[in-house]
Amino acid sequence: MELSRRTFLKGTLVGGVGFSALGFDLTPVYAQTQGLKISRATETRSTCPYCSVSCGVIIYTLGDKAKNAIPQVVHVEGDPDHPINRGTLCPKGSSLEQDILNDRRLLKPQVRRPGATDWEDISWDQANAEIAQRVKKTRDDTFLEKDSQGRTVNRCEGIAWTGGCTDTNEFNYLVVKSMRSLGVCYLENQARV
Amino acid sequence: MTNGWIDIKNTDMMLIMGGNPAENHPCGFKWAIEAKIQRNAKTIVVDPRLTRTAATADLYLQIRAGADIAFLGGVINYALDNNRIARDYLVNYTNAGFIIKEGFKLPDDGLYSGFDPETKMYDKSSWNYEEGGDLSGKAVLPTPSGQNARATHVQGSDTGQGHQGASPAGAKAGASPVPLLPSKVAFDLSLQHPRCVFQLLKKQYERYTPEMVERITGIPQDQFLKAADLYTSIRKDGDMKKVSTIIYAVGWTQHSFGTQIIRTAAMLQMLMGNVGRAGGGVNALRGHSNIQGATDMAGVFDTLPGYLKMPNPNDVDLATYLKRITPISSKPDPWNSFNYWSNTPKFTVSLLKALYGPAATKDNDWAFHYLPKIDRNYSWVNIWNDMYEGKIKGLFAFGMNGVMIGPDSTKNIEALKKADWLVVCEIYPDETSEFWRAPGISADDQKKINTTVYRLPGAGFAEKDGSFTNSARWLQWKQIALPPPGEARLDQDILAMIYLKVRELYQKEGGKFADPVLNATFAYTNPYAPSLAEVAKEVSGKALADITDPKTNQTIKSGQQVPGFAWLKDDGTTACGNWIYSGSWTEAGAMIQRRGTEDPSGLGIYPNWAWSWPANRRVLYNRASCDLNGKPWDSSRRQVWWDEGKQLWVGNDIPDFKPDSAPKDHMGPFIMNPEGIGRLFVPLGGMADGPFPEHYEPIESPIANPLHPNQSNNPVVKKYKTEFDKYGTADQGFNVICTTYRLTEHYHYWTKNNPMNVQLVPEPFVEVPAELADRMGVHGGERVKVTSARSHYIAKAMVTRRIRPMKIDGKEMFQIGLPIHWGFRGIAEDEGKTAKTLANQLTPTVIDPNAFTPEFKGFLVKIEKA
Amino acid sequence: MSDRKTLQIQRMSAHPGPIPGTGVQRDVQVCKLVDTTTCIGCKACEVACVEWNDMPFGATTFDNTYQTMPETRWNFWNLIKFNEHPREDGTVQWLMRKDQCMHCADPGCLAACPADGAIVQYTNGIVDFNQENCIGCEYCVSGCPFNIPKLNPGTKKVYKCTLCSDRVGEGLEPACIKACPTGCLKFGTKDDMKFIAEERAKQLRDNFGMEKAGVYDPESIGGTHVIYVLHDATDPERYGGLPKNPTIPWSYTVWKWLFKPVLGAFALFGGLGVLLHYVTVGPRRPQPEPPNKEGTNGNGD
């Protein structure tokens, strides 16, 4: 792995085994001639998903965006143009490659049925149909149009939403729009804790 | 942050407390180092542990977790005693000279005036300004009562920055008329009046003597005085040139008096004239990439986007609601107040138009009734409490690992057992989705758990576009680098899929109050895969009809993006998803995608890089960086200034101020407060637990509060009442103070899935002072068991001299610390290398009464060899 | 084809002939500056190194310290050493020092290495291992005063920090330098780094009360291409065993370049000697030999 990147000029390397016995000035090593592992990879500018410093990162992916090349991350490095981090990254940001390309990633929708002791796979369509039905039923069952004093409150108190720290602003806006429209009051986020 | 990451480089002095930026924000901390190198700036770190931040400090003090107000109050006392204050700033930019109503009482016994022990709430009517005029030099004269004052409305919590801040939900139903701020405030610019804020402040904090600070915090007096002297040294004899900053994080917020710690810091900064200035401010370092954005976008129960308040049941219609939440200025008569929140109706109607589009009409009150009306606390800890009590049937957890986060993770697991359904969207297997097979739940037990759990594979950050808002309020767009793996989908596609399916069901079957479900706008090009760029444009706002600015005659055509929130209307001709983000995506393009790297002033403003709210202002309240005449306090750090020729405020930053308000108008720089000035004293409903911060002990404390032993804790804090909500005392043997934290090598509960980070710190550990370890007979690397009133935690001991024994109120005590990063799913966990206990199984269910943040720091445990 | 190469070699281990890169092209001396007074021990450099070099992850165990592992590994070239140094007043100074190859001007590894071209020093000062020529003898390990080179038991070759010679050769800074959040790592020419380091040490002495602050650039090995600013330059040992006067055992140089060839020749002379003996004196045969054709002093048959 190390050598594959630091390949030395092969032509003069070790000038042939036999001759070396005779010995001198075999010039076995020259300078490096191979380029960087990322020199032709695709660069994408992104923002580190960890803390709130918002370091600019460059994600290097395999291939040059040609149709037949399936992009996969090969390296992540700080964005030197970004005024805050100026190319630097912390130990978490520096290991983002392993966050993107990680064999622990979830790849399929799963469901754990009541009383089950393990996951089972479920199709997206089936999962969606079941979730939507549960949402509607819970909302209809728990919806409070007027409170005890007769005031309109239009609350759905049976459903809670907890949002994550890395949800984008746009996603959060969609959450507010959809959840508040359902009447959800228990709407919280990592921002609270 | 009032300022920004890069701006820290402009400081002369840093107080880092309640935060560990070197470990948790390393790349932001570079600007603190930059200040050290370029300006010889000094750093004071006050922390329960000698952290990696403290390792670079010029002065490090070990404080008891939860004693921060005592320390800061002591510094305030020191600054006042030694004239290390910014007098002009204080008089003109804060409410130091405002007179407080008669009947207001300081908490000598631990209680402010108006406490009701029944409800554990305050009647805050005495926490108000006196109505009147200029009382300067007339200290002895009786003042007229404010009863018949022209009423103005209550202004809520801190409005500027919005970090975790929120006022308690809605007023109590049917209560007597809410007390209001007087529009003309009595004032004494000589600051001599015994009831002026300054004199009350002095009285409040003269109790925080170095002796008292030592008793409460455990910091020896000489060290405390060294720190107080060093920190306030920049304001020696009132010289205004230098500036200091205070940097904090969740070490302050996660207390049952967290908001008040931050207020103490803000008050100290006001006293010293550090707010609004380059290199100054009160800087919250938020712990995650977009919780600033989530707060701005109202991902929390008590607000709507842009810090608009949630309606309550008394808001029978939009007008009532707007009347309640729109403040009217309240100030000394000769002064001016911009009172920017007076524009609240425009922001509100534009939001409703964005949410409900054509369904929001003038006739239906812009669909105001679609919004739920709340009258109680629906915050994080209540979600789990109410789920445990059976009120919540279904939970969505989108990238939120509630079991790990706690507090009292065991209770959260029990709560989930009672839910009907749980939908988790995650990228790794997490503890929340697998709560039903948490350690200790046998296969037989699992069969009794009836919760249906859907676990949906979401997309990682590199697979999604969209914007994050950083701690410095910069909105930055990120690009998609690659598609999600396997069958994983983009989070917004998953949300849209579910929502549109629910809508379909309501269309087909009807149901309870279907209107908002059916009418919320989802008019994206592909509603099932909403383009986040389209959403971002909706958030920034557009004109729904041709609108013209009467001053400039500039017209925005119907359908065009609005240039900023100044264009928003309350007549339905504009739609804007979040007024503070208005202007982030204009007709000129996406401001949040800008990559201009020029910084002409050298102050680190970078005006053309991305975009910051509000209106691309980089330092909030920057009017305060100038003296009364509009000249910068320090000519070498010029942010904004008054241009006499142009009769405008101009500068390197965008003035956070009314641009044409001349200095002689004496408009206050804190334009989001109805007073226009900074609040040393928070009147009326701003704070739940007192207009000045007072030191209270954490709910679990080893001592009685030395200030008032009979009112040890924050009086308005309520405990939860299920059988899981147990609170320990020193008498029960919980005599070690414990605090939780993150390590620089790990990020919450993600990087336990990352082999690189796992290699850096492979196992959970507990930091134990060497003296305590000696007493326990424990060596480094041996397992210890930490037990709180709720549960226990097992990990290896890191025996260190970086935490030392302390003398608290004369008693020797120990503090220990535990990193939070390990659960029961992760690389080390799955390899069986950990005990699979969760740090937050130890933490108590108790919350700050203002921000509702749990008290993760400073609880009691016992520790023994495992 | 031009001789122009991104990195030219000025020294080569155990190479008997002229070195191909000497004097053929101008070059600056590069240098890494580590300011231990602004290091926060965040380990970004450790990660950046492992990530850039795509090194496989290894197992670690908790060892009562924040330090990732006791010493560098063949696949972990860059390690922050954490040390709790007790002060006289009972408080603790927490020291963090990035430990990695120092890229000595006079490299002990190169002096000790017997393999031709396995260790090279480029004209810009970087000391690099060429694993193709490495024979895994680990003499470099003992020749290094800083305990840096480590054997990969799988390939039986030795590895260490390359100062990202691939990046530097392309005009980039090393990966660790780029990552360092606080800027305690800097990269540039040796002259510039030396200047910045001395200025910083002076600032620490003048403004931060660190009277003993200074720069670590040990003369005993001709200086290094990694230099440190230390809070207390009089006691580098406290930073996890940074030697005050690192030395290369003289035996390597003398032995390798003087006695080795001489004694080798001596052994060969042994062979030559017996050959000459056979030719001049001839073999000793069991007696009696058959008599010669022409008396006792003739030419055999």
Add this chain to the structure above:
Amino acid sequence: MATAIERFDERARRRFESLGRTVVYVGELRRHPVYTRFLHWMVALFFFLALFSGFGIYLPWLFRWFTPIFGGGPLARALHPWFGIFCVFFFGLQMLNWLKPMMWTPADTNWMRNLRGIVSGKEKLEPPDTGFFNAGQKLQFWEIVIGCVVFLITGIILWAGARTFGSTLVAISYVLHDVSAIVMLGGIFVHIYLSTIGEPGTFQAMTRGAVSEPWAWTFHPAWYREVTGRDPRESYEKAREETERAVTQNPSESKLRSK
């Protein structure tokens, strides 16, 4: 102690004798038993393996071409200590086997005095008190013993490396190891020469195990006397007379017999 070693060696010799054979023809004497020969060639094998793999480490620029035999430099380096260990092990057994005959005697001192004459070829016969081994052989033997000790100690130090023993010790060991190898190498040249073309008739002592009687009375007269009971000088004179007589009768025959 010595008796224990003797008993051990004796058992080993008997055991090896039952596995192999030493054929002694008429006019020959049994020189080395199977056990000795086995040990010798084991030592030789591992010595040369160690030597050649060591060459690749000693001066790779010159001897790199040895290393492919061992699968390349690193493997040569990895195998080298094992070769050394085996070499030392077998030599250790040989040492026990030969401990007694290798003891220095006054005859050896005497032999050393005559060294010049022996090397120059003037003295056709070794001094009459030269026993089973002459002083030269003994010197080499003890050199190898010392060499093996040095190899073993320094080799282990080099093997464990600087992290166990510190770089100074390793640096010193490195020199000593090499010096030892050089000295031994020089000795090996002489040994091979003398056991092959330098002293014809010797080589079979380590192959078949038997030597001719003339070889014995020429090079190890005292041993000849010991095993035959005859006086070597007398035997030699008798043979010489016979040879001379044969030459005058039939010159061509004499050549065959002298071999």
